[in-house]
Amino acid sequence: AIDDAILKGGSATTIKVLPVDFMMNEDGGVNKSIQYDDTGTIGVRASDANGELYAFVEIPIRKTATAVTVYGSDTSNVVNVYEADINASGLADKTPGGGCVVGDSCDITDVAADATNYLVIKVTVTATADIVYGAAVTITDS
DSSP states (O other), rough: HHHHHTTTOOSEEEEEEEEGEEEOHHHHHTSOOEEEEOOOOOOEEETTTTTTEEEEEETTTTTOOOOOOOOOOEEESSSEEEEEETTTEEEEESSSSTTETTTSSEEEEEEEEOEEEEEEEEESSSSSOOOOOEEEEEEEEO
């Protein structure tokens, strides 16, 4: 029960990333947003086909993130995973050399939790019809 509370509804091995955890970047102009699409296939979508959707995920202390799976309607959308810190600018790419796509488990370079780091998940959409349902981060004990 304590693990579930700490992991925000996940488990000892998975962190759930909800649709609300994704946001659109500034590509495609100002005042762009994500939208929850509840017509047919439900999830979040970018309001511009030139944007990317980002999710920011805290890694629980004493845990290591080992893989990320993004679920969505377009399995050709590219997924990148980065490590970032709350006290510095910049992204360290943790995506394997071959890259990842929606629907496949992305075996990232392991990221152990520390006092300031977190994961950044980027989904590059190619159409406003591309829907992201959510994601899962696989974690292990450090």
